[in-house]
Amino acid sequence: MSAISLLNTAKDGLLAHQTAMNLTGSNITNVDTPGYTRQRPVFSSWGSVDKGTGVGIEKIERVYDRFLGVQINDKMHDVGYSEAKKGALENIEIIFNESSSSGINELLNRFWSSWEDLSANPAGQVERDALVSASRNLASVFRSSSDELVSVQNDANAEIAGLIDQANGYISDIADLNGKIAAIKTGKGDANNLIDKRAEALKGLAGILDFQHLEDSDASVNVFLSNGMPLVMGDRTWELGVKTDPANSNFYNVVFRDDPAEEVLNNVVTKGKLAGFLEVRDDKVVNYLSDLDSLAASIIAEVNAQHQSGYDMGHNLGGVFFEPATAAEDMRVSTDIAEDVNKIAASETVNDDGGNAELIGAIKDKLVMNGGTSTFNSYYASFVGKIGQDLADEERGLDHHTDIMNQLINKREGISGVSIDEEMINLARYQLGYNSAARLCNVADELIDTLLNLVR
Amino acid sequence: MAIRVSENMKYNTMVNNLFRAQDSYNAAMEKMASQKKINRPSDDPVGMSRIVSLRKSRASVGQYRRNIDGCNSWIEITESKLSSVDDLLVNAQEIAIAQSTATASAGTRSISAVAVQQIMDGMLSLANSKYGDRYLFSGTRMDEEPFSSSESAAAIGPAVAADGNFFDGTVASGGGPYTGSVNKTYVVKIIDGGAFGAATYQVSSDGGKNWSSTNTIPAGGTITLGDGIDLTFTAGSNDLTANDIFYVNASAPGYYNGNGEELSVEIGKDTPFDYSISGESVFTDNGGGNVDIFKVLNDLKNSLEANDPDGIAAQLDNLQKASEQVNENIARCGARMNRLEIAENNMADLDFNLTKLISNTEDADISEIATELAMKEIALKASYATASKIENLTILDFLK
Numbered sequence: 001m002s003a004i005s006l007l008n009t010a011k012d013g014l015l016a017h018q019t020a021m022n023l024t025g026s027n028i029t030n031v032d033t034p035g036y037t038r039q040r041p042v043f044s045s046w047g048s049v050d051k052g053t054g055v056g057i058e059k060i061e062r063v064y065d066r067f068l069g070v071q072i073n074d075k076m077h078d079v080g081y082s083e084a085k086k087g088a089l090e091n092i093e094i095i096f097n098e099s100s101s102s103g104i105n106e107l108l109n110r111f112w113s114s115w116e117d118l119s120a121n122p123a124g125q126v127e128r129d130a131l132v133s134a135s136r137n138l139a140s141v142f143r144s145s146s147d148e149l150v151s152v153q154n155d156a157n158a159e160i161a162g163l164i165d166q167a168n169g170y171i172s173d174i175a176d177l178n179g180k181i182a183a184i185k186t187g188k189g190d191a192n193n194l195i196d197k198r199a200e201a202l203k204g205l206a207g208i209l210d211f212q213h214l215e216d217s218d219a220s221v222n223v224f225l226s227n228g229m230p231l232v233m234g235d236r237t238w239e240l241g242v243k244t245d246p247a248n249s250n251f252y253n254v255v256f257r258d259d260p261a262e263e264v265l266n267n268v269v270t271k272g273k274l275a276g277f278l279e280v281r282d283d284k285v286v287n288y289l290s291d292l293d294s295l296a297a298s299i300i301a302e303v304n305a306q307h308q309s310g311y312d313m314g315h316n317l318g319g320v321f322f323e324p325a326t327a328a329e330d331m332r333v334s335t336d337i338a339e340d341v342n343k344i345a346a347s348e349t350v351n352d353d354g355g356n357a358e359l360i361g362a363i364k365d366k367l368v369m370n371g372g373t374s375t376f377n378s379y380y381a382s383f384v385g386k387i388g389q390d391l392a393d394e395e396r397g398l399d400h401h402t403d404i405m406n407q408l409i410n411k412r413e414g415i416s417g418v419s420i421d422e423e424m425i426n427l428a429r430y431q432l433g434y435n436s437a438a439r440l441c442n443v444a445d446e447l448i449d450t451l452l453n454l455v456r
Numbered sequence: 457m458a459i460r461v462s463e464n465m466k467y468n469t470m471v472n473n474l475f476r477a478q479d480s481y482n483a484a485m486e487k488m489a490s491q492k493k494i495n496r497p498s499d500d501p502v503g504m505s506r507i508v509s510l511r512k513s514r515a516s517v518g519q520y521r522r523n524i525d526g527c528n529s530w531i532e533i534t535e536s537k538l539s540s541v542d543d544l545l546v547n548a549q550e551i552a553i554a555q556s557t558a559t560a561s562a563g564t565r566s567i568s569a570v571a572v573q574q575i576m577d578g579m580l581s582l583a584n585s586k587y588g589d590r591y592l593f594s595g596t597r598m599d600e601e602p603f604s605s606s607e608s609a610a611a612i613g614p615a616v617a618a619d620g621n622f623f624d625g626t627v628a629s630g631g632g633p634y635t636g637s638v639n640k641t642y643v644v645k646i647i648d649g650g651a652f653g654a655a656t657y658q659v660s661s662d663g664g665k666n667w668s669s670t671n672t673i674p675a676g677g678t679i680t681l682g683d684g685i686d687l688t689f690t691a692g693s694n695d696l697t698a699n700d701i702f703y704v705n706a707s708a709p710g711y712y713n714g715n716g717e718e719l720s721v722e723i724g725k726d727t728p729f730d731y732s733i734s735g736e737s738v739f740t741d742n743g744g745g746n747v748d749i750f751k752v753l754n755d756l757k758n759s760l761e762a763n764d765p766d767g768i769a770a771q772l773d774n775l776q777k778a779s780e781q782v783n784e785n786i787a788r789c790g791a792r793m794n795r796l797e798i799a800e801n802n803m804a805d806l807d808f809n810l811t812k813l814i815s816n817t818e819d820a821d822i823s824e825i826a827t828e829l830a831m832k833e834i835a836l837k838a839s840y841a842t843a844s845k846i847e848n849l850t851i852l853d854f855l856k
Contacts, residue, residue, distance in 0.1 A: 094496075098497070109515035112515075116519050122598075314620055316699075349643075350701065384505060386501070388499075388501030388504050421851045
């Protein structure tokens with residue numbers, strides 16, 4: 001054992017501790033980087049027993065819990081799904097917010113009232129004009145509610161296109177990173193930063209759609225849709241695209257961009273924001289629209305039927321009061337009536353009594369909806385309640401998922417996050433090690449000096 | 457084993473809790489500003505549903521109360537007119553009693569005849585009185601004055617085609633004499649259009665409410681409506697078309713041109729209420745024991761002019777019956793007003809209860825909300841205070 005080997009040992013100590021301090025430095029500066037996992041130097045001693053052991057950094061360990069990563073991605077599917085649905089349903093709730101006073105309920109009540117007022121004075125021009133005005137307001141609110149529901153659908157459709165672009169961005173990032181990581185790993189290097197970036201890209205993709213992922217033998221992550229079709233394998237990608245569907249009002253279907261058969265993937269995506277918007281567009285709003293249309297169509301049919309059995313001021317049988325329509329977007333007062341209010345058939349006989357107007361007013365209590373078991377008002381009341389309930393459910397779901405998500409993130413932070421306190425202490429520790437190694441250099445130097453000065 | 461706490465964890469937890477405190481505070485603030493517990497359907501879906509139903513009920517009740525008000529006014533005026541009619545009849549009775557005795561002479565009788573004529577004129581104007589645009593005593597006929605000044609025989613009015621008919625030929629009423637005992641409006645509705653011999657029709661004898669079975673118009677173009685009325689069509693350039701309407705007003709002998717229907721309006725759910733009294737039941741001789749008041753007065757006048765004391769005496773009994781007839785109808789008015797008062801009280805109660813229910817479901821209790829707001833404000837301030845402390849404590853302050 002020579003003094004020179006002591007110098008070597010000191011050199012090892014210096015270098016190892018210097019690397020450790022660099023690592024601590026990079027942990028500290030990355031304290032705010034999202035998704036950063038802290039890195040830890042693993043010291044190990046090497047060399048032979050009799051010649052003295054030195055130290056080296058065996059590897060730089062990335063401290064993370066692989067299962068937490070999977071759990072977080074799974075939760076992101078749920079969070080994205082609830083978030084998308086909640087946003088769209090909030091817009092729908094505004095359309096039907098009956099706590100203000102100019103909603104469908106109020107205008108419908110005024111409509112029936114106008115008929116009753118007309119029945120008390122069937123020849124009155126004022127009452128007739130008031131009735132036409134109330135009817136126009138009613139038709140207009142049905143039309144605008146229908147239009148606003150359709151525009152929620154259009155917004156969801158546009159969001160879907162945007163999300164597909166985002167997803168493609170993440171997919172190509174993941175593939176790119178896969179390639180780089182594989183290259184570095186084969187060169188026996190550490191690709192920790194790239195792995196962090198890839199984990200963030202996976203989390204971003206998880207918010208958009210649901211997928212399965214597996215880590216390959218060459219450390220690439222392969223991403224598959226829930227039916228097994230691949231999105232990323234190694235550094236190859238299968239990007240998604242949108243295609244308009246003429247059978248569904250020219251809304252977008254999700255397809256693979258390079259798929260000549262253009263197989264529709266809408267049902268394969270069941271969670272994440274994409275699924276949320278697809279469900280709102282193709283399921284929830286379609287149901288709400290059909291309920292609204294059914295209400296409008298029944299009102300039109302019942303009022304028209306009763307109107308046509310009455311007599312107007314010209315002793316004619318009444319024509320249609322509303323233009324016959326089956327959808328709320330087409331609800332209009334008939335132009336004949338709007339032009340000549342004397343054509344309103346308020347009378348039950350040719351003698352200008354107000355009996356028919358009274359009968360039309362009484363339709364408000366008639367059991368017409370739900371196969372003859374509900375009035376218009378109770379049907380509408382349960383419609384509004386349904387919208388409120390759907391939104392309340394989504395809000396609760398989102399709160400629940402977000403809470404769990406936050407807990408998982410905190411747990412991840414607990415394992416992989418940077419604690420300034422800890423890093424500072426480590427810094428002090430490594431600095432001590434460095435100083436000690438430097439001192440060792442000094443001592444070795446003196447020893448060699450003494451040796452050299454022995455022989456003169 | 458202690459849990460590692462990283463910087464991000466500290467900040468995330470703090471920020472999330474701050475947002476939660478702010479969200480609660482904003483929600484309480486909104487309730488305070490709007491004075492409502494339920495500001496949107498998702499706040500309480502079942503509550504919102506209930507509010508929508510209750511509002512409709514309250515709107516209905518409001519409308520019923522308006523209808524009841526309208527009926528009240530109508531009946532009050534009817535009652536006052538009928539009172540005046542009774543006063544006139546009392547006058548007529550006094551004249552009849554005075555002039556039927558031997559103390560009257562031809563001179564007094566002819567002067568009284570003029571007085572009776574004036575009573576008749578007054579009676580006519582009362583019987584034709586209007587409320588707004590509508591006659592009080594014409595039943596459901598609104599197109600002409602209910603009472604004419606002279607008696608007419610049973611008549612079949614002209615046939616009228618509705619304005620919007622496609623048929624442009626002529627139609628004439630005929631047949632006769634009218635054998636009905638009361639005034640009626642006959643209506644003919646074309647079911648299937650076509651030429652004579654092919655087109656089908658239905659007849660209604662109550663103005664167009666109830667219809668007979670379908671028959672075919674014979675090639676000659678003449679159909680029988682009933683009660684002795686015929687209707688003859690003469691072809692024009694357009695054929696009879698479905699839903700063409702023709703009607704004929706037929707009157708029984710007498711002074712009355714209206715009909716015996718009563719106007720009705722809803723004063724509650726499924727509760728139609730007849731509020732008008734038809735001239736037929738007050739002034740004409742339909743119904744058991746009734747007299748035609750105008751005929752009685754006219755006979756009285758004729759007897760006075762003819763200086764016929766027996767004729768005059770004969771009318772005393774009729775005048776008595778006339779007075780009873782009018783008083784009976786006044787009593788009907790009274791009974792109806794009683795019923796309306798009860799209905800109005802019920803509706804007022806219902807209105808009050810509904811308002812209370814709506815308020816219970818929807819409105820926020822101010823003191824409760826104010827307390828909640830104060831509590832949330834304290835929680836928010838505490839979160840802010842904690843947040844400010846969190847950055848002041850790191851190991852860097854202690855390392856040298």
